[in-house]
Amino acid sequence: xxxRQIARTVLRASFVLGLVLxxxxxxxxxxxxxGLAAYNAGDFAAAxxxxxxxxxxxxxxxxxxxxxxxxxxLGVPLDGPEAARLYRAAAEQGDAVAQLNLGDFYSRDLxxxxxxxxxxxxxxxxxxxxxxxxxxxxxxxxxxxxxxELAEAEGLIAERR
Numbered sequence: 001x002x003x004r005q006i007a008r009t010v011l012r013a014s015f016v017l018g019l020v021l022x023x024x025x026x027x028x029x030x031x032x033x034x035g036l037a038a039y040n041a042g043d044f045a046a047a048x049x050x051x052x053x054x055x056x057x058x059x060x061x062x063x064x065x066x067x068x069x070x071x072x073x074l075g076v077p078l079d080g081p082e083a084a085r086l087y088r089a090a091a092e093q094g095d096a097v098a099q100l101n102l103g104d105f106y107s108r109d110l111x112x113x114x115x116x117x118x119x120x121x122x123x124x125x126x127x128x129x130x131x132x133x134x135x136x137x138x139x140x141x142x143x144x145x146x147x148x149e150l151a152e153a154e155g156l157i158a159e160r161r
Contacts, residue, residue: 032061039065044075055086063090064098071101071111080111091122096129103134107141116141120153125160 035050048069054062067086070079084105090098103122106115120141126134142150 032059032065035062035065044069046075048075055089058089058093060090060093060095060098063087064095064101067098067101080105082111084111091125094125096126096131096134099123099126099129100131100134104137107137116144117149117153117156120145120150121156121160124153124157 031050031054035047035054038044038046038050048066051059051062051066051069055066063086066076067083067090068074069076070086071083072078084102087098087102087105091102099122103119103124103126105111106119106122108114112118120138123134123138123141127138145153
């Protein structure tokens with residue numbers, strides 16, 4: 001039980017950091033700001049509602065923010081697979097925070113089946129965008145991969161560049 005509490009605390013911290021980074025990296029629209037205001041007021045359900053349609057339309061900031069809510073169970077049910085789906089959508093659009101979080105999910109079996117090749121892939125992409133934590137975590141994972149797995153991961157990275 002203590003492990004779950006620690007994991008939730010880490011995910012909440014990751015979410016808040018991701019939200020701040022995502023919000024600071026792009027101009028905010030009124031509908032995203034509405035969700036951010038609700039989040040800051042502690043009304044996480046209203047924040048989720050404000051961001052849901054934006055996320056489904058492909059808005060990266062909303063995808064990252066809503067994924068954070070699902071990964072921590074704030075205002076929505078705790079739902080790792082849904083958080084992973086949203087992080088993947090944003091990660092595929094090049095968002096470094098989403099890539100970092102998706103890589104972390106793959107490394108720790110959160111919302112997706114543990115897959116160190118995928119973890120290495122997503123953490124590498126985030127590291128290329130200057131995320132030092134992603135670089136450190138990627139390097140830890142590299143030590144666990146066979147030569148064949150590392151080559152597979154490097155091939156996947158090359159395909160995404």
